[in-house]
Amino acid sequence: MTILETAGPVAEPENGTDALTLGRQVRERRIALGLTLEQLAAAVDRAPSQLSAIENGKREPRLPLLRALAAALGVTVDELLADEAPNERAALEISVERAQRGAVFRSLGIQPVRVSKATSDETLRAILGLHQEVERLHSERAATPEEARRANTELRAEMRVAGNYYPDLEKASSQLLDSVGYSGGPVSQQMISSVAEKLGFQLHYVSNVPHSTRSVIDRRNGRIYLSSNLPSRDARAPILRALASVVCGHEEPKNYADFLRQRVEANYLAGAVLLPEEASVDVLQEAKKQRRISMEDLRDAFGVSYEMAAHRFTNLATERLGLEVHFMKAHESGTLIKAYENDGVRFPSDALGNFEGAMVCRNWTARTIFSQPDRFNPWYQYTDMASGGTYWCTSRVEKAKEGLYSVSVGVRFEDVKWFRGRETPHRSQSFCPDDRCCRRASDELTRKWQAAAWPEAATPTSLLAALPTGTFPGVDSHEVYEFLETQERLSLESLRATPVADRI
Numbered sequence: 001m002t003i004l005e006t007a008g009p010v011a012e013p014e015n016g017t018d019a020l021t022l023g024r025q026v027r028e029r030r031i032a033l034g035l036t037l038e039q040l041a042a043a044v045d046r047a048p049s050q051l052s053a054i055e056n057g058k059r060e061p062r063l064p065l066l067r068a069l070a071a072a073l074g075v076t077v078d079e080l081l082a083d084e085a086p087n088e089r090a091a092l093e094i095s096v097e098r099a100q101r102g103a104v105f106r107s108l109g110i111q112p113v114r115v116s117k118a119t120s121d122e123t124l125r126a127i128l129g130l131h132q133e134v135e136r137l138h139s140e141r142a143a144t145p146e147e148a149r150r151a152n153t154e155l156r157a158e159m160r161v162a163g164n165y166y167p168d169l170e171k172a173s174s175q176l177l178d179s180v181g182y183s184g185g186p187v188s189q190q191m192i193s194s195v196a197e198k199l200g201f202q203l204h205y206v207s208n209v210p211h212s213t214r215s216v217i218d219r220r221n222g223r224i225y226l227s228s229n230l231p232s233r234d235a236r237a238p239i240l241r242a243l244a245s246v247v248c249g250h251e252e253p254k255n256y257a258d259f260l261r262q263r264v265e266a267n268y269l270a271g272a273v274l275l276p277e278e279a280s281v282d283v284l285q286e287a288k289k290q291r292r293i294s295m296e297d298l299r300d301a302f303g304v305s306y307e308m309a310a311h312r313f314t315n316l317a318t319e320r321l322g323l324e325v326h327f328m329k330a331h332e333s334g335t336l337i338k339a340y341e342n343d344g345v346r347f348p349s350d351a352l353g354n355f356e357g358a359m360v361c362r363n364w365t366a367r368t369i370f371s372q373p374d375r376f377n378p379w380y381q382y383t384d385m386a387s388g389g390t391y392w393c394t395s396r397v398e399k400a401k402e403g404l405y406s407v408s409v410g411v412r413f414e415d416v417k418w419f420r421g422r423e424t425p426h427r428s429q430s431f432c433p434d435d436r437c438c439r440r441a442s443d444e445l446t447r448k449w450q451a452a453a454w455p456e457a458a459t460p461t462s463l464l465a466a467l468p469t470g471t472f473p474g475v476d477s478h479e480v481y482e483f484l485e486t487q488e489r490l491s492l493e494s495l496r497a498t499p500v501a502d503r504i
Helices: 019-032 037-043 048-055 063-073 088-101 103-107 121-140 145-161 167-179 189-198 236-247 256-274 277-289 295-302 306-321 365-371 413-418 443-449 477-497
Strands: 202-206 215-218 223-227 326-331 336-341 379-385 390-400 403-412 427-430
Touching: 019 048, 019 063, 019 088, 037 048, 037 063, 088 103, 088 121, 103 121, 145 256, 145 336, 167 189, 167 256, 167 277, 189 202, 189 236, 215 236, 215 477, 223 236, 223 477, 236 256, 256 306, 277 295, 277 306, 295 306, 295 390, 306 326, 306 390, 306 403, 326 365, 365 379, 365 390, 365 403, 390 413, 403 413
Parallel strands: 202 223, 379 427
Antiparallel strands: 215 223, 326 336, 326 403, 379 390, 390 403
16 A cells, blocks of 8 residues: 555545555554543654544554654554455455445435444344445446437447547457468368467357347356358358457456447457458559459459458558548438448437438438349448548348348548449439438328328337346347356266276
8 A cells, every 4th residue: 555645535546555444543453452532643743533534444554653653553554454354344344434434325315324332233234245245236227218229329430530440459350360371362161260279269059048148258167159040151250259258358248338348349350350351451452553453353262251351441441551441331211231431431429429320311332222023232332421522332232030131341432443333324312311302292292191191110129128238238148147157067978978098
């Protein structure tokens, strides 16, 4: 502990003896000697009130006073500064006092309980138990929609400043590939399995992975559990996202912002391993030289999904190709699911600047593609924006359990010269956020149907649902722990049933 040169209110330090522990050391040694507070105060030439504040952990003594107290109590300064409480009762009192001084307790607006000799151990344990439960609920409470959106908006702003490029994650992914002898081309499933083994994990494909998870890591036994229903070509990304927690040194997220950041890092690492930086840049630079950059070619070169190829392109476009771009994923209903930009395009947003959940203009490429009969070839389109400038986009429709969605990548008009599909004749205009652009019906239709139409809204259940709770939002911890317990028991039973000779 750092000894202050002036006495004053003390904040709880991160390490070492705190004022509460020091105060209890002084009190217990005084009582053991049979001294009253007034007698000890007189021995060190201080007022009893000042000594009481020290014993209660509200003030920390200056070094000269600390030496005087040690001499009066017949101990050394080091003994007074011991990290541990002098006895079990004192430790319990310290825990309760510390809890009542914490931010969570203060936020409840409840008057602290005065801890005295008359307060029973059972009462102190009950107070401490209640506080621990409140803290647990506090740490697991759902973020409000405003908190989640604010965290998301702040994270996206950081990504924009960084050009969506993270050197540390690029370096980490390169080291993983080097460790298994990657020499070029698509990264195979076997190579990803070797990466897992290098990090000390075995892959187990099971049919009963908890429904709220994509994968589960058992750090105790060095296992990664994945669903046996995953096609082998799709197993690589889930494995890498699971390993990201190990590679990136992730700890339990403290809040929703931490959770979002860890998810972004996991997705980034998976993309950086499956589309290695230097190999991907070689493909893209050659395509740029030929003025034929294409998400489809990048996808096919590394055997990944179109969405992952589009994501990876945004990682590398600004830093390695000198291109500012935007990316968007939109549901067939028109709802924006994901978005990123550093090229100045103005996505629809709410008052906090959050894009997700906003409605995309019907005239944007991400929406017009849904009306195209040809779903095999990419859809290219120029869009003249009322907010300024013309943007070109390439888009594809993909299918998920939630329905159809489009994945689009776009650039400003001056950068379209580097892309395949720039010759497209398709062009539209967008005047959004003016609702006359695509959200308001014509005056004629409005007059005819406004009084007669009474639609029932197909409200998504997620609209009214609370944000998921828990350390890992949306994950059922009870289900996960039961799953791991079952898997460990089955593993031990299997081991016992195996003859000793076969184990060698």
